[in-house]
Amino acid sequence: MIAALKFLHIAGLASWCAALIALPLLLRGYSGAIGQREFERFRLLTHIGYIGFATPAALITVAAGTGLIFSAGVFAPWLLIKLGFVAAMVLVHAWFGHMIQRSGEEKRGHWRAGPLLGLTVVLPLMALVLGLVLVKPDAAALLDLIPDQFLSPRISDAGAAP
Template sequence: MIVAGLKFLHLGAMFCWCAALIALPLLLHFYGSTWRHQTGDQKAQARYIEFRLITHYGYIAFATPAAIIAIASGTGLIFAEEVFDLWFALKLALVSGMALVHAWIGHLILTSAEKRSLHHLPSPVWALMLGVPLMVGVLWLVLAKPDLSWTAEFMPEFLLAPRGQQ
């Protein structure tokens, strides 16, 4: 029962986190480029405030809690299901990449607030171009659970032998 609950929580949080990793760069790219802050222009100021609220709360109140819940419940699943296969290590590497993309999106949101512009930064679309393949890779690894034992011949010996522990 606990494993089923953890899986449900993990899956729901991953869906939310992945949705945010797709939506926030799109908001930054399309919606963020439509406003221009001009002194005395009430409509531009209102659009800027709306843009800031959507991106800030989308990141702080939705994306980050979803990421934390996904990672925490996934960590619980590691030990509940005792999954220690090579495909799982690769999955963790891809999830780490997703966390880096998440942090970079947060940097873009913060910089858009400080500078009121994204023109001096790389396009937020790069976050999509990096994040979506990572998400697809995680999904593929989880569903396929490929046998990656053939990679052992390319690894140094010290990674394959126990280190005096059982």
């Protein structure tokens, strides 16, 4: 059971990451100088790539990962940080979907900087997720990164008279 979930999770993550790299490159390659026929092919390719490939891969990744967390009983602090980075990847995924939708509604070439910005955001997120999974840092090392002000209570002077 755990081996099957790991396989689904890794295969889904690899597919999702590939789509998160390919979609902004497709969007960036889209230029305002193409004709109607090429524009229709571009819209079909990006729509099918997002709706038919990237989103199902993301859902498989998240579902298999959730199942893996509970079946393997892994509740380590590094996992919570990893899930935060995965949540950021989901936000970038949604942003790519928004850009794909806008590509059919707005003037061509008007939003060309967005895909490269998205790519520069999602690549470090992928590297951080992979790094956390491979290194699996211990809780003490993670707590050392947090400043002491966040780990100790503050004394409130709100009740004192001026």
